[in-house]
Amino acid sequence: MDSSRRHPGIVAVAVVVLVAVLGFVSACSSSSSDSTQSAATGDGGIIAKAKTGKLIIGVKADQPGLSLLTPDGYEGYDINIAKIIAAGLGVRPEGIEWKTTVSINREPFIETGVVDLVVATYTINDARKKVVAFAGPYYTAGQDLLVRADSTITGPEDMAGLIACSVTGSASALRMQKDFPDVQLQLFDSYSKCVTALSGGVDAVTTDSIILAGYAAQPHNVGKFKLTGREFSREPYGIGLAKQDVAGCNRINEILVASAADGTYDAAFVESLGPSGLKPPVLDPAQLTNCPTS
Amino acid sequence: MDILSDSADMSAYVDGFMWVLRLTITSAIASFILGVILAGFRVSPIPVLRGIGFLWVSAFRNTPLTLIIFFCYFALYSTFGLKFSGNITINNFWLGVVGLSVYTASFVCEAIRSGINSVPVGQVEAARALGLTFMQVLRLVILPQAIRSTIGPMGSVLIALAKNTTIVGTIGVIEASSVMKGLINDHGDQVIPIFVLFAGTFAVVLIPTGYLFGWLSNRYEVKR
Secondary structure (H helix, E strand, C coil): HHHHHHHHHHHHHHHHHHHHHHHHHHHHHHHHHHHHCCCCCCHHHHHHHHHHHCCEEEEEEEECEEEEEEECCCCCCHHHHHHHHHHHHHHHHHEEEEECCCHHHHHHHHHHHCCCCCEEEECCCEEEEECEEEEEEEEEECCCEEEECCCCCCCCHHHCCCCEEECCCCCHHHHHHHHHCCCCEEECCHHHHHHCCCCCCCCEEEEEEHHHHHHHHHHHHHEEEEEECCCCCEEEEEEEEECCCCHHHHHHHHHHHHHHCHHHHHHHHHHHHCCCCCCCCCCCHHCCCCCCCC | HHHHHHHHHHHHHHHHHHHHHHHHHHHHHHHHHHHHHHHHHHCCCCCCHHHHHHEEEEEECCCCCHHHHHHHHHHHHHHCCCCCCCHHHHHHHHHHHHHHHHHHHHHHHHHHHHHHHHCHHHHHHHHHHHHCCCCHHHHHHHHHHHHHHHHHCCCHHHHHHHHHHHHHHCCCCHHHHHHHHHHHHHHHHHHHHHHHHHHHHHHHHHHHHHHHHHHHHHHHHHHH
């Protein structure tokens, strides 16, 4: 008591901080429960939402070739795939509202209904399947290394003591730390910084081959970098949607199969990632088994 | 808050704040020394030194710290090959210390200069009349009084520095804010508790720091 009388300021500050924090937490939790109730997809799921002629699709904004926000809008492979899905659901391109997501907020965006679909180099895995449903995969990437054109590195085994660059919190960074602890890891918040540092400072950039290929194919990078071409993981990319929307998930798989049959699936890749030198994927309907069964 | 029950998460949390602590202490020492020298430059009778002090403060105080830290990595290290250590984490740590120190030194310099201005000019004149050189006047008469009156502002600079260390996370030192991003990524359902934990840790350490400097500044104030 003595101390509180001598330092009324400290006590006052402590009370103010406590009240502010509690108020903030309760405000956040109440607002998030509100948005869950008014979730964009709601009970009707993606098919019902598409009938309104509008869809909100979460995509990345900083991956050349895959999904890049330019002054003319979003463009890239993921965008083309998203447009195929939207068209299959009866939504015109003008009816799509694009929303930028980053790796960290994809699950929360789906869970709280901020977006209806996520098409954002979204690797299907069991941990994520617990909270969202995945249609697809529409592409299977693998982790690879992007190195300088004159480099002799052919795989992560050659990199003991050297420096690989990846993005904080990414699956690629975690795999390097776990499987190749001898490799020093430089972490940035985006792959574009890694690619800048590849000119001097780091020896390789590592993430999914398709992302690296997009950077390597950028006009100002052509001829400076190369992929080792040896993928050391499998990353099947899916389309994320609300976990309870089984019908919507199956419908998207049907749309993918139809697009493979009529050639739009192939065209989506050639138009965006053709210059990278990667081969267009072949859709395997037997792999489209990720939708929840219940 | 079940994130703290996981020992790996817990040690990441501790490591994150240890990097904040190391960056803060090292940069505080370096920027204090640098700041005192710069303040000496700014009040010196030699125009060239005054110019250097002025340029330093104008350049670094008005540049976003993020840019300075990026410059340290992408220019000093990446382009010019400045290397402190073969270990990338230690190298990035020192690059961060360089960036934080040149930036914070400009604030330290200005705080001390304002302290110098609070020393009555009569004292300087008296010291000069006694035949002391500029260095002696600075060392024996001005700085001991000036630094006492800058304890309060110095506390603010130190608190700002401690928070600014999180920017070094952008060049790959896994300090507290990088750890926080990682934990949020792993526990997407606990975003707010994680945020409150990290913000709260800063508050719990820095609020008493503010009071300590307030107390010190009262204690050592030159009563006039």
